[in-house]
Amino acid sequence: MGLIDWILIAVLLICAITDIKERKIYNKVLFPAMLLAFIFHGAVSGWEGLFHSFLGFLIGFALLFIPYAMGGMGAGDVKLLALVGALKGGTFVLQSFIFIALLGALMGLIVLLRHKNILKSFFYRLVRIKSGTKVPGGLSRQSLSKTYPYGVAIALGAAMNLFTEGMLF
Numbered sequence: 001m002g003l004i005d006w007i008l009i010a011v012l013l014i015c016a017i018t019d020i021k022e023r024k025i026y027n028k029v030l031f032p033a034m035l036l037a038f039i040f041h042g043a044v045s046g047w048e049g050l051f052h053s054f055l056g057f058l059i060g061f062a063l064l065f066i067p068y069a070m071g072g073m074g075a076g077d078v079k080l081l082a083l084v085g086a087l088k089g090g091t092f093v094l095q096s097f098i099f100i101a102l103l104g105a106l107m108g109l110i111v112l113l114r115h116k117n118i119l120k121s122f123f124y125r126l127v128r129i130k131s132g133t134k135v136p137g138g139l140s141r142q143s144l145s146k147t148y149p150y151g152v153a154i155a156l157g158a159a160m161n162l163f164t165e166g167m168l169f
Helices: 003-020 027-069 077-090 090-114 116-131 141-145 149-161
Strands: none
Touching: 003 027, 003 077, 003 149, 027 077, 027 090, 077 090, 077 149, 090 149
């Protein structure tokens, strides 16, 4: 494992902890790491490395931008996945996203099963969508997002990809 891998592990660990404890992923962690990723790849591989890093950033950003725009997750989650791409590149972030999506779905299922009122809210929304009518009850989107630290799924998924790199894909 190289320097970039260790930086990635450190950032993922910090962001997972703050997302669990405070439901926040801090820019003061993400932005210096992004800058370091661009500088490192530019210094080691020149313009090609910088392009590789920037492309990874864009792919990571694009993967979560629509869910963010729809209110399904926070901006910190989007920036964290963009950072994973900036550090490790586009292929890595795409492969990580498979793990992240699976872990995120599993976490979501656990949250739904543990909190029956959230499950009730989900069914209210489903009925409302199916029938086209307003059904009273349920939870707000904000209360749903407060129970679900997606940064943890991002951290675990990227770490799983890092430790299985070359073995599965």
